Amino acid sequence: MSEPPSYPQIEPTTFDLIAAGTGLAECIVAAAASASGKTVLHLDTNPFYGSHYSSLSVPELTSFLNSNSTPSSPPSSTSTTTDSLDYSIVNLTTQPVYSDVEISCFYPELLEENLRKFNLDLCGPRVLFCADKLIDLMLKSGASHYVEFKSIDASFVGDGNGKLWNVPDSRAAIFKDKSLTLKEKNQLMRFFKLVQGHLVATVAAGSSGDDGNGNDEKEGKTKISDEDLERPFIEYLSNMQLPPKIRSIILYAIAMADYDQDDRGVCQNLLKTKDGIDRLSLYQSSVGRFTNASGALIYPVYGQGELPQAFSRRSAVKGCIYVLRMPVTALLMEKDSGRYKGVRLASGQDIFSQKLVLDPSLTLASPSASPSDLLHESFNFLSTRDVRGKVARGICITRNSLKPDMSNLLVVYPPRSLYPEQITSIRALQISGNLAVCPLGMFVLYLSALCDDAIQGKRLLNAAMNVLLTFPDSVNSESSSTVQSENTEEKPTVIWSGLYIQEMSTVLHILNFSLTISIPRVHTHVDIGMASILFQGQFDSINFAPMPDGNLNYNDISDAAVKLFQEMYPNEEYFPETTPPENSEDDIGLSLET
C-alpha cells in the first residue's frame, strides 16, 4: 500500500473551492457551493465517502479506527520538495482522532461470511429528528432523493436493573404508559402543553407584533417569562413542581442533556430553559411531522454514511468533481503575503482555489518548513490539542433484540442511573437488519457517552453494556446452559464489539464557533480574541470542518456547515430555490419506509 497506484491528473487545475475530506459538513458545504454555481473539487484520502461520518464494513471499520489512532508519518517524499518558486509549502499531516481502540470478536464463525454485509456507523449512535434542520436541508437541497429513512420504534429510559421504561414523549405515549401514576401523567402532559402554548405564543407574538398579547391570553397560550428562559432548565422544571422522575425523563430522554444537571460541580453544560424548550419543541414537532413515521426519530437505510453521500451526489449533479483515494499533502501559500493559494496532492499535482475546507483530522505538519516566525508561532498554536471533549463510542453486534418485539430502539441511561459517579448520560441505539446495516436477524447496538478521558469513557460504556448485554466470557465462566434457558428474557449475547474514544476537539463549541472558523483547535480556555486578531489575515481562506460531536443528531454539525458556508460566501444564498419543488402540497418529499 506504500506505493500508491497512479493518481489521475485533475483537470482543470483551478477551482473556486477545494474540500479535502468527505465528512458531512464538507459535503453540505460542497453541495451548497455547487448549487450557487461555484466550481468545486472534493477530495478524500479514503476509498469511501464520509470520512469520520461514514458507515463501514467490519474490516474497513477496524482498519480505519486503527490507522486514525496513530499519528501518521509525515508524507516524506512528495511534499518535502520546497523548491517551489512562488509558494511556500506547508505540509499537512493527519492527527490521531481515535484512541484506546478495543476490538473483540467473540464468535468469529458467526461473522465470517458476513463481515462485509455490515454498514457500521463511525459516529454512532446517531439518529435524525423528523423536524431536524438537516431534514429541512435535505428537502431543500434535494439530497433527500438519495436516502430512505425508517422510524425508530421507541425510546426507553434504562435503569441499573436492566429494565427499560418507555419514554412518554407524546400524548399517546403518556396515555399508554404503564409506569407513570395518574398524577405524573397529568403533570407531564401539562408541562408539554405549557411548552406548546409558549411556542404558539412566541410565534404569534413574532408575527402579529404588540397586539398579539391580548389574543394569546384569551386562548390561554402564555409565554414563559424571559427571566425563566435564562434560568437553568433543571431549576425551571423543579419550579413547575415536576417530580424528579419526570424531570429526568424530560432532561435526558427528550431534551437529550449530556451532563448531570443536578450536580453543578460536574456539569459542564448546564442546559438553559430556553435551550431546553427548544429541544422539547424539536422533539414534539418531530412527532407526527411525517404521517408514516411512527415517532420522533428516524434512521437512514444503509446507515449514517448515506447522508454525506447524498449531499455528494447532489453536488456532483451540480458539477462538483469528486476524487477519492487522493490525500492532500500540503498547502501552497503565497510567499509575500502568506495567503492561501492552493493545495498539493499526493499525486504531486498542484491545484489552486479561492477557498479551502479541510477535514478536521488534518493539521499543519512540523514547523520546519515555515517561512516566517509569525506562521511558526501559529503552527505551534494550531497543533495544540484540546485535552477535554472526548466521546466514548461503542459498537456491539448481537443476534437478539433488546426488546423481542422491536427492532430499532433508543435507550438512554441518565446520569447516576447506573452508578453514582456516572456524570454523563449514556445513549444506546439498536439498529436491526431491516435498516440494512447488518444481515437480517442481527442487530447493531451503538453506544456513546461524553467523557474526560478514556478510563472514564470505557467505564461508562461498559456499565451500559453490562446491563444490556451478555458477554460470552461471563457465560462461559458460569458454564451452564441451564441458566440461559431458565431466564426467558435473556439479554442478547455480544458477537463482536468495538470500543473507541473519539476526540471531539474544538469546532464543536458553538459558543466560539465564529472565531474557530479561522482558528480551529483552540480550546475554550485560551484567549481566543487575541489569537483571532493575529491570524485572521493569513487563514481566512482555509476552514476546518467539524469533528462528529457527542450529540444524537446533526443539528450542531448542520449549523456549523451553514456558518462555514456563510463565512466563505457571505453574499451567496444557502441552497437557493432552483427548480420548482416537486411536491408543492406537502413537505413530505422524504421517502420513509414503513
Add this chain to the structure above:
Amino acid sequence: MHGRPRKAPKPEDLAAFSAKAEKLRILQSQFLSNHHQKIYTKEAVELSAKLLEINPECYTAWNYRKLAVQHNLFESNLDPDAVNSILNDELRVVENALRQNFKSYGAWYHRKWVLNKGHSSIENELRLLDKLQNVDPRNFHAWNYRRFVAALLNRSDEDELNHTQDLIDKNISNYSAWHNRSVLVSNLMKKKVQAFSQKDEVLIREYELVRDAVFTDEDDQSGWFYHLWLLDQTVKAESPLLTSSWPAHGSDITLSGDRYLDLGSSPFNTYHFDSGSLLLILYFNQAVEGVNVSTVTVSSGFNVNKDVIWKPILSNNSKTAHVWVGQLKFPKVELDSLGAYTLEVTLGHSQGIISSGGFHYSHPSHFSFTVHVQPAKKEPVDGFGSEKISWRDENFHIYEPDSLQSDLVLPLDHLSIKNEHELSDSSWQEKIIDEEISNFRELLDCKIGKLTLARLLTARDALVSSDKSVHSEEVLRLYSELMKLDPPHSQFYKDEHSLILFEKVISGRESLLSYCFRYRNLTSSSSSNPICLRLNGLSLSRLGSFEKLLWVQMLDLSHNELRSIEGLEAMQLLSHLNLSKNKLGSFTSLESLRHLKSLKVLDLSYNEIGAHSVDTTRYLCSSPLCHSIGRSEWDGSEIVTDGVSLVSYWEAFFILKGLKLTQLDITGNAIADEKFTAFLAEVLPALKWLDGVQLN
C-alpha cells in the same frame, strides 16, 4: 376532515372548476341518454364510472349501475368468473369515488349493496377501511360501514373492541372509537361473553382505561363522555323500580269530606276529596310503560270497585312515564261513614311493566297504608277554597309539630320506598365509586376534575340511602367553584348546584320540617291552616327530587331563579303554587302545569314571560300542530271568541286551558296587559281572583 380552514378559491381554480363542470355536463347528458335507453354495454357502464369518479354525489348514476349490474348478472348466467368481475368492477368504482369524496352517501350505500349480493370477498374491506380511517379517524360513514362489515364477517365484538383500543392508543381524542367501545362493551356485557360476565370487573377495566385518558389530557372531551357513560353504567339499575308512592308505605291518610277542616289529625296527612276518589301516585326510577290493573293490584278492605284506571303523567309524547296516577273510587257507602281502611298495592308480581330501555320490572314490591274517611259534616261553606290566598310572609308560621301528633308526622321519613334489592348488591358499586373518588381528588385543579368528582360524590350519596347525603356540602362547594372557574357554563353548574341544594333541603325530617309552614291568613275567617312547603329565596334554578314531594299540596317557590319547572308534574296533589319572582321566560316553560289537575291557585307574578322575543323552550313544548295534543283539547273555538287573541296567546291557552284555576297572579310580566287579562278571564271561567282583583 376536521379543523381545516377553507381557503378562498383562486382565479385559476375557478377556471378549473368551470372546465370540470363543462366536462361533467357532457358526461351527464351522455349518461342520462344511456340510462333512458337502458343501454348496459361495457362502454356505457364505463361512462357512468367516469362520471361517478368525478362526482360521486350523482345518485342516479349509482342507481343506473345497480340496474346495469342486475342486467349483466342475469346475462352472465351466474358464471362465477363473470359475476366476480362484474362485482369487483363495482367495488373498484366505489373505491375511486370514495377517494374523490369519502363522505359520499351514494358511494357507501352502493358498496353495501354490492357486498350484500354476497358474491364478493369481504376480506379487503377492513383493509380499505383502515386506509380511509387513517386519513379521517372520525368519519361516521366509515364507522357505520365498519359495523356493517364486522357483522358481515361475523367478527367478534372482542376483536372490534381491540380495534377501538388500537385507535384510542393512537389518539385518545378519537371520540368515535370511544363511542363504538361503549356500544361493544354494552353488547358484550349483555351477552355475558367470557371475560365480560362480571359487570364490576369489566367496569373496573374500562375505568382504568378512561382514567388514563382523562389524566393524560384533562382538556380532551372524549374521555369525559366515556367516563360519564361508565358512571351511568355503574349506578343505573337496569330493571325499573318503584322509588316512591303516595300514599307512602305505612302512612295514615285522612280523607276529609270537608275542606281542610282540622280535626286533630296531622295536616300532613289530611286530604280533601270532592270526587269520591283517592289518587294513587306511583313514582318510578325510570320511565316505564304497562302500568295497569293487571300489573298493579290494589287490595282494599272493601270489595267493590277495585279497578283503578292508571294514567301516565307524560311530559313528552312517548307511552312511558316516570309517574303514573291511579284513581281509586270509594263507594258512596264508605264515604258516608267514619271508617278506616287498609289498602295494599302490589306490583311486579307479573310481567308487563317495562322500562323504556326494555327491562322488566322484576322485583315484586308492595306498599300499604291506612285511609281514614271522615265524611262531610257540614254543607260546603264558602271557606278556604274560595278565599283569596295571600303569599305574604306574615301569613306563614313555622310549623311546630304537636307532641301528640309526632307519630303522625312520621310518614315523612318513609316518603320513599326502601328497596332491599337495591341495597343488596351495591357493595361493588360503592367500591368502584370510592376508588374513582380517591383518584379524582388528585385532579382538582381543572374543571373536569371538579365536575367529575362532584358527579361521583353525588352518585356515591345516591347509593347509600335516600336520606343522608354525606357529601352534599362538598358537592355544593365544587359546583360553586366551577361557576367561577368556567363562566361560559355557569348556568349548567348552577342548575346542578340547585338540584343538590334542593335535595339537601328536603332530605331528612329535621331539615324538611324547618321549611314547612302553616298558612294562616289572619284576616280570613277560615279556620283551616294547611301546610305549605316554602322553598323561597334559595336561588334555585332547577328542581328535582320530586319523588320525596308527592304529598305536597301547597308550595312556595318564589324568589328563586327558576327558568323551568320541569318535573313538577309529578306533584299531582299540588293545589297552591307560588312561582312569583323567578326567571320564567314563557308559558311554554310551564308545560308541567298542564298535568296538575288539582291546581287552583297559581302565582306567576314578576317573571319574564313575554320579555324574550325568541323563546327557545317553545321548540321543546308540544305545539298545537302536534298530533299528540288531539283535536278535542285544541277545539277551543267555543271558549275563545276572539280569534286574534287565541293566535297570539296560544302558548298560554295551551298551558292554562285544562286548569280550573280560581286565583291567578300574572302581574309584573311583559305579557300582562289589558288584552291578555281579558283573554285569561275567558280561558279560565272558574277564575275568581286575577292579580288580586276579584272577578265577577
